[in-house]
Amino acid sequence: MLFGELVKALAAIESTTQRTVMVKILVSLLKKAGPGEVDRVVYFILGDLRPPWEGVELGVAEKLCLRALSKATGASVRDLEALYKRTGDVGEAARRAAAQSKRPGLLALAQQRPLEVSDVYDTLLKVARAAGEGAQDMKVSLLASLFARASPDEAKYIARFVVGKLRLGVADMTIIEALSEAFGVSKEALERAYRVRPDMGYLARHVAERRPLEDVKIAPGTPILPMLAQRLSSPSEILSKLGGAAVCEYKYDGERAQIHIGGGLVKVFSRRLEDITHAYPDVVKAVREAVTASEAVLEGEIVAVDPDTGDMLPFQELMHRKRKHEVAAAMETYPVVLYLFDVLYVNGRDLTSEPLIYRRVALSEIARETEKVQIAKWRVFDGPDGIDTFFHEAISLGAEGLICKSPASAYEMGARGWNWIKYKRDYKSEMIDTVDLTVVGAFYGRGKRAGLYGAFLMAAYDPGTDAFYTVCKVGSGFTDADLKKLYDALQPYRIPHRHPRVVSKMEADVWFAPRVVLEIIGAEITLSPLHTCCLGAVRPGVGLAIRFPRFTGRYRTDKSPEQATTPAEMLELYRRQKKVAAQAE
Ligand code: AMP
Numbered sequence: 001m002l003f004g005e006l007v008k009a010l011a012a013i014e015s016t017t018q019r020t021v022m023v024k025i026l027v028s029l030l031k032k033a034g035p036g037e038v039d040r041v042v043y044f045i046l047g048d049l050r051p052p053w054e055g056v057e058l059g060v061a062e063k064l065c066l067r068a069l070s071k072a073t074g075a076s077v078r079d080l081e082a083l084y085k086r087t088g089d090v091g092e093a094a095r096r097a098a099a100q101s102k103r104p105g106l107l108a109l110a111q112q113r114p115l116e117v118s119d120v121y122d123t124l125l126k127v128a129r130a131a132g133e134g135a136q137d138m139k140v141s142l143l144a145s146l147f148a149r150a151s152p153d154e155a156k157y158i159a160r161f162v163v164g165k166l167r168l169g170v171a172d173m174t175i176i177e178a179l180s181e182a183f184g185v186s187k188e189a190l191e192r193a194y195r196v197r198p199d200m201g202y203l204a205r206h207v208a209e210r211r212p213l214e215d216v217k218i219a220p221g222t223p224i225l226p227m228l229a230q231r232l233s234s235p236s237e238i239l240s241k242l243g244g245a246a247v248c249e250y251k252y253d254g255e256r257a258q259i260h261i262g263g264g265l266v267k268v269f270s271r272r273l274e275d276i277t278h279a280y281p282d283v284v285k286a287v288r289e290a291v292t293a294s295e296a297v298l299e300g301e302i303v304a305v306d307p308d309t310g311d312m313l314p315f316q317e318l319m320h321r322k323r324k325h326e327v328a329a330a331m332e333t334y335p336v337v338l339y340l341f342d343v344l345y346v347n348g349r350d351l352t353s354e355p356l357i358y359r360r361v362a363l364s365e366i367a368r369e370t371e372k373v374q375i376a377k378w379r380v381f382d383g384p385d386g387i388d389t390f391f392h393e394a395i396s397l398g399a400e401g402l403i404c405k406s407p408a409s410a411y412e413m414g415a416r417g418w419n420w421i422k423y424k425r426d427y428k429s430e431m432i433d434t435v436d437l438t439v440v441g442a443f444y445g446r447g448k449r450a451g452l453y454g455a456f457l458m459a460a461y462d463p464g465t466d467a468f469y470t471v472c473k474v475g476s477g478f479t480d481a482d483l484k485k486l487y488d489a490l491q492p493y494r495i496p497h498r499h500p501r502v503v504s505k506m507e508a509d510v511w512f513a514p515r516v517v518l519e520i521i522g523a524e525i526t527l528s529p530l531h532t533c534c535l536g537a538v539r540p541g542v543g544l545a546i547r548f549p550r551f552t553g554r555y556r557t558d559k560s561p562e563q564a565t566t567p568a569e570m571l572e573l574y575r576r577q578k579k580v581a582a583q584a585e
Contacts (some may be wrong), residue, residue, distance in 0.1 A: 441508025
């Protein structure tokens, strides 16, 4: 197909205000293109050379484009820059420059050898792939060779395309509609195929070649549209929507990851279908070790964890993975854990229509839990009792809440239906003051903390009952020197069992007589079934805990354990923090 024909259609699309007309123009264009070129036409209209997750980028900014134009037309870069400034549109600047070309011979050449769609597309692909030393010059020459053969209108659209400003307002759904009409296939069938393989060029070619849409299958390496969740704010509403029973899973607070294993490769795709493998080399390695299938599509959440304690951290800590040059260092300082929650495909078998319960079993069969790959924590509930407690447990450990799923449901690609319902809090609160807590137990450290204690069980003192009630397990905020010092300082108080004045649901590795007081801060005070402080004061069976607790660096040697923060103060802090949060909203 002549590129000029595509350009005529682009101009027509641009000038219409009616969606139906836009679709009509696309229909006749797609029909004309034919199976050999239809994918290129579609990619071009969408402003891409390849599907987004392949990450093929032209790497051409306005300046480079103007340099190429200058080379092709003989106009000076300065004049072109002025023209660009005046028009505010690189396409318009290109059109005028081509029309006033100081190399009239070129125009004649253009008429002799008009550009084909494939000429433009293939050259642009070369532009994108030019890398390394001399890449810029190479890009300029390749582009100039196109501009030299382009008519003014063609130059306009090439220029807009290369700087990423085609902006036709054509979306994947518009193309689906046009393909359906052009090739007489049902829109529903196309949409289904799109959810499995959201690659418009691929689908266009598939239908243009008259191949059945049922043949479009999950292909490891091509992301599928992820299933999304609705939201409700009470366990009873959630259960009634789910038909009385729910698989409740922790809602981890990190980055969603669709993991593809196939052809010896492991790839990680984001929720928006970008390839984010480069940000997580450690996840790739961990998946290779943990997953036995040679072909699989899995879903999970990547969560940042404290390197010393393995505790979950807020999702902001994943930010360090976003800058390419920081990834290697971030793997050390900000390690992650992958929490797997679904499996959609294994060794040639599409599992998406199997019930969730079946998929969860299949997941445990192919994935072995390791330090870096875990199966998302889940429990089945057939009544609302207990869901809240599980929810508070999730939050106190750093998750965001729960995702409650229908046990019999299929994996609905791309749908935000009622088979997945999130249960999150509708407020944000913040811990407004530090607290002074007593060390009552400790947990052995791992890695560079081996041989010392890596985390401590901390408690508040209640003068009413003369007992200590646990509030958190803290492992963050300690320097190596702190850990050594604390290890030594605690030895005289070590006892073989829990101290009789300590009330705890948690089993520590080592117990102490209450003596050492530390100042602790956290993100917020939350409800938690794991701790005994204020147990039942707010809700039956649930106590108060500190979420994301951290040692401030201050040893409260001036305080005896009996002078430390009391449960009553914890409760007051919890209530004040909620009030502050409510006012802020
Ligand atoms: P939201 O982003 O608030 O709409 O919540 C949905 C997101 O929660 C998903 O896209 C996942 O990234 C994340 N998530 C965390 N844990 C789970 C889980 N167990 N099941 C499904 N999604 C989860």
